[in-house]
């Protein structure tokens with residue numbers, strides 16, 4: 001939640017089952033400026049489905065995202081897949097007692113963005129600015145948001161999943177080269193604070209740069225390992241399974257079903273071999 005002197009923006013929509021809690025938390029903040037924007041960082045189910053619920057409840061909220069994200073979320077086929085994932089993940093969270101109830105399945109309707117934010121465009125909240133930085137690689141329409149004056153970088157999944165400053169699982173689901181280039185771009189901004197899409201925060205410029213360097217290195221390490229295993233004669237299925245085991249052992253992927261983990265690592269293997 002980004003609070004300015006004139007308006008507030010909620011960056012990242014999470015799952016639909018999280019929306020009631022998020023709205024209650026915002027209410028409890030007792031802000032004297034209204035929530036105006038719902039800001040999409042990237043077009044994946046676990047980052048946008050909460051916005052579906054919020055927009056239904058409060059249609060005047062302005063849903064913002066990249067042009068590419070808008071085009072993808074406007075596809076009924078995409079949203080049909082997303083609402084199914086939203087239900088599956090929501091039920092897993094409910095099972096883990098992290099959500100109050102099993103979520104209703106959302107209708108499989110296209111999600112229309114109200115406003116396209118262009119590369120480097122700034123959303124002014126009054127004394128606080130959010131700048132959109134294209135960071136494709138995890139997904140085609142990924143944006144990171146740089147908040148000034150406090151130099152916080154909201155980077156969603158652009159660096160993959162971070163468990164700590166030193167433990168990072170790369171997620172270059174769309175394009176390996178663009179993913180690495182995006183991380184280099186974020187490094188050049190010299191942020192003071194990083195906020196990742198799945199909870200991790202990194203504080204201080206030195207730690208932020210260290211984290212981004214490690215995220216880049218982790219991507220190359222994964223790519224090198226996958227290529228090496230194939231050269232040693234392992235089949236692509238074996239390599240994908242090996243990395244799915246590592247994904248599971250990483251510890252933050254427990255909300256994802258095992259077959260989803262294997263689908264993710266098959267995709268990572270494909271992307272790793274494209275360059």
Ligand SMILES: [Zn+2]
Pocket residue numbers: 042044047138139157
């Ligand atoms: Zn994602």
